[in-house]
Amino acid sequence: MNEIMKKVILAPNVILMDIYSPIVSKKCNPGQFILLRIDQYGERIPLTIADFDRSKETVTIIFQVVGKTTLALSSLNVGDSILDFIGPLGMPYEYNPNNKNYMFIAGGLGIPAIYSKIKLLHEKGKYIDIIIGGRAKENIFFEEELRNLSNNLYITTNDGSYGQKGFVTDALKPILENGQRYDEIFAVGPIPMMKAVVDLTREYNIKTLVSLNPIMVDGTGMCGGCRVKIGNEIKFACVDGPIFDGFLVDFDLLMKRNSYYIDQEKKVLEEHKCKIGLGE
Amino acid sequence: MDRRKRTPIKEQEPKERINNFSEVCLGYDENEALNEAHRCLQCKTKPCVSGCPVEVKIPEFIKLIKENKYSDAYYKILETNLLPAICGRVCPQESQCEKNCVLGIKGEPIAIGKLERFAADWFRNNSKLELNPKTKKDIKIAVIGSGPAGLSCASELALMGYKVTIFEAFHELGGVLFYGIPEFRLPKEIVKWEIENLKKLGVEFKTNMIFGKSFDWEDLKKDAYKALFISSGAGLPNFLNIEGELLNGIYSANEFLTRINLMKANSFPQYDTPIKLGKKVGVIGGGNVAMDAARVARRLGCDVFILYRRTIDDMPARKEEIHHALEEGIEIIELCSPKRFIGDQNGNVVSLELTRMQLLDSDENGRRKVKEIENSEFVFEADNFIVAIGTSPNPLIKSALPNLEISRNGIVKVDENLMTNIDGIFAGGDIVTGAATVILAMGMGKKAAQSIDRYISEL
Numbered sequence: 245m246n247e248i249m250k251k252v253i254l255a256p257n258v259i260l261m262d263i264y265s266p267i268v269s270k271k272c273n274p275g276q277f278i279l280l281r282i283d284q285y286g287e288r289i290p291l292t293i294a295d296f297d298r299s300k301e302t303v304t305i306i307f308q309v310v311g312k313t314t315l316a317l318s319s320l321n322v323g324d325s326i327l328d329f330i331g332p333l334g335m336p337y338e339y340n341p342n343n344k345n346y347m348f349i350a351g352g353l354g355i356p357a358i359y360s361k362i363k364l365l366h367e368k369g370k371y372i373d374i375i376i377g378g379r380a381k382e383n384i385f386f387e388e389e390l391r392n393l394s395n396n397l398y399i400t401t402n403d404g405s406y407g408q409k410g411f412v413t414d415a416l417k418p419i420l421e422n423g424q425r426y427d428e429i430f431a432v433g434p435i436p437m438m439k440a441v442v443d444l445t446r447e448y449n450i451k452t453l454v455s456l457n458p459i460m461v462d463g464t465g466m467c468g469g470c471r472v473k474i475g476n477e478i479k480f481a482c483v484d485g486p487i488f489d490g491f492l493v494d495f496d497l498l499m500k501r502n503s504y505y506i507d508q509e510k511k512v513l514e515e516h517k518c519k520i521g522l523g524e
Numbered sequence: 525m526d527r528r529k530r531t532p533i534k535e536q537e538p539k540e541r542i543n544n545f546s547e548v549c550l551g552y553d554e555n556e557a558l559n560e561a562h563r564c565l566q567c568k569t570k571p572c573v574s575g576c577p578v579e580v581k582i583p584e585f586i587k588l589i590k591e592n593k594y595s596d597a598y599y600k601i602l603e604t605n606l607l608p609a610i611c612g613r614v615c616p617q618e619s620q621c622e623k624n625c626v627l628g629i630k631g632e633p634i635a636i637g638k639l640e641r642f643a644a645d646w647f648r649n650n651s652k653l654e655l656n657p658k659t660k661k662d663i664k665i666a667v668i669g670s671g672p673a674g675l676s677c678a679s680e681l682a683l684m685g686y687k688v689t690i691f692e693a694f695h696e697l698g699g700v701l702f703y704g705i706p707e708f709r710l711p712k713e714i715v716k717w718e719i720e721n722l723k724k725l726g727v728e729f730k731t732n733m734i735f736g737k738s739f740d741w742e743d744l745k746k747d748a749y750k751a752l753f754i755s756s757g758a759g760l761p762n763f764l765n766i767e768g769e770l771l772n773g774i775y776s777a778n779e780f781l782t783r784i785n786l787m788k789a790n791s792f793p794q795y796d797t798p799i800k801l802g803k804k805v806g807v808i809g810g811g812n813v814a815m816d817a818a819r820v821a822r823r824l825g826c827d828v829f830i831l832y833r834r835t836i837d838d839m840p841a842r843k844e845e846i847h848h849a850l851e852e853g854i855e856i857i858e859l860c861s862p863k864r865f866i867g868d869q870n871g872n873v874v875s876l877e878l879t880r881m882q883l884l885d886s887d888e889n890g891r892r893k894v895k896e897i898e899n900s901e902f903v904f905e906a907d908n909f910i911v912a913i914g915t916s917p918n919p920l921i922k923s924a925l926p927n928l929e930i931s932r933n934g935i936v937k938v939d940e941n942l943m944t945n946i947d948g949i950f951a952g953g954d955i956v957t958g959a960a961t962v963i964l965a966m967g968m969g970k971k972a973a974q975s976i977d978r979y980i981s982e983l
Contacts, residue, residue: 512798
């Protein structure tokens with residue numbers, strides 16, 4: 245169970261894996277996530293379900309090496325197994341059949357979180373524009389896959405090494421200024437990026453959804469660690485989300501909450517690097 | 525021997541035990557157990573049994589201890605309760621069996637819980653379980669959740685010969701016994717041993733399976749399951765709904781205890797899951813969970829204060845646990861009610877504003893009411909707060925079974941047989957009662973098993 249069937253390096257420190265999981269692949273839908281625990285010492289970390297193949301009984305995860313768990317995961321190879329692979333969790337993405345045209349925006353590791361939703365809407369014959377952004381050319385992945393599913397694909401890089409120089413909002417702004425309207429905009433990426441998108445789309449009053457990734461332990465509504473402020477309400481991202489109305493999300497609070505364990509994360513990563521001989 | 529006095533029980537010294545997670549109560553040795561058993565009057569009326577939700581055959585098992593038949597004593601308990609090592613440790617005996625003990629009228633009641641624990645521990649160290657379930661029936665029953673209600677329902681059904689599968693959302697079995705109750709009150713190895721015994725009865729366990737997400741009732745029916753018992757507990761933490769509750773450093777007791785008990789954050793960085801605590805911690809609440817959280821924080825080196833709306837006497841926690849907490853240097857601040865959390869510019873909590881409360885006369889239920897004292901606000905500074913004010917039923921069940929009748933607070937509605945409004949689906953434990961005790965959940969699990977047996981026979 246939970247065997248790694250495929251491993252591809254998509255970009256520096258960005259890895260795709262297909263995991264054999266009959267249960268999750270049978271039940272999952274776009275928008276949901278899994279929790280994994282790599283071994284008996286491991287933390288439970290949430291990862292978005294980038295794609296799934298019910299016939300092969302696999303689930304695709306894409307992750308960036310940022311901490312100990314993702315570093316350890318990156319060192320596993322095809323044929324290795326992950327101890328726990330739990331899900332699918334969270335509420336699936338609900339598409340509104342009346343909506344005709346969509347804009348999807350992904351910054352960096354947001355790409356996997358928009359991919360399965362776009363696939364779903366493409367099958368329904370919807371009009372789809374996409375903006376993807378990264379730090380530099382090497383951080384852009386899934387370009388061809390997304391181009392094939394979209395009417396227009398815009399690319400931005402912070403350093404200008406590929407596509408338009410700047411942030412995803414620098415690409416979005418002129419599109420909206422030129423009068424292009426969407427029934428729904430979906431933005432996933434770093435918190436400041438989602439916040440910037442929402443600040444812009446609010447001016448045009450275009451419904452904007454975001455997918456949040458707060459600190460989480462159990463993923464079943466039990467610990468309350470993933471609580472986020474949505475409008476005047478407290479929601480648990482694991483059971484109420486992870487998709488929320490971007491206009492209602494308190495992004496500043498989310499950013500502070502997500503930074504609570506940064507010191508500990510660094511410590512455990514350094515210890516792990518020393519143990520596997522990567523220490524400086 | 526003074527029949528009115530209870531045989532004292534050995535405990536780890538408070539000074540020592542705040543440095544470890546080992547069990548606080550060390551249990552009776554053979555001589556002590558014999559001494560205590562000899563105090564039992566063997567009343568014909570058995571008032572103790574009527575105080576027990578699963579009606580453990582108390583005078584009978586104590587008599588067997590008296591006769592040095594410890595193994596027989598253990599099997600006698602098993603006739604009605606398959607988890608004696610757990611119940612002997614965490615049941616609130618003082619408000620159940622021991623409350624009714626005749627010896628308690630003029631002296632101290634028999635230490636029934638400690639004797640139950642003795643029988644179970646003796647058996648664990650000296651013998652191997654042999655149980656003979658009835659002839660196997662080829663009928664599959666599913667149980668959601670491996671906590672006390674689920675374990676007790678599964679064991680009853682397995683003894684009747686059913687093929688039982690318990691589905692557990694976590695990677696460890698035991699539900700609240702594992703993630704909730706800390707090692708020093710209920711060692712994990714005890715929970716594991718009791719569960720191994722259930723495996724010997726043929727109960728099958730599947731971990732990392734979330735009902736309504738990984739599988740559902742339709743899947744179970746297709747897989748030939750004939751009935752379902754939902755015992756997914758009351759896992760959703762309640763919050764105070766006051767200003768500042770999303771500040772960093774404020775944990776629900778569930779999150780705090782899960783990080784430690786399930787994810788072993790106390791052994792960070794050997795284990796990857798962190799916990800972040802400063803020097804001073806405030807725990808809000810007065811139940812067993814509040815005591816557990818406070819005593820865990822104490823063991824992690826913190827100065828711990830319990831903040832409670834009423835007085836120590838009104839606390840719902842077991843007296844023994846309150847006593848243990850005080851012994852361990854935890855301070856209880858009575859008669860104060862939280863108003864708002866205050867944070868710094870980085871979003872970390874630094875203090876809590878509270879108001880003083882005053883006691884009023886008892887209400888019709890005999891519970892003393894409290895009222896805020898005007899202009900009595902004060903600020904309690906701490907690095908962390910743990911909110912332990914109760915839990916609500918698991919929220920996933922609602923979405924898993926849209927047609928299931930549920931009351932407004934998330935409680936699953938059941939009839940007198942513990943059947944829900946959906947044919948073949950039963951429910952029990954905290955998801956039906958709201959947060960309650962281990963033994964109450966076990967009693968419901970057992971009752972549900974009997975109902976399920978009747979239901980199957982009428983199919």
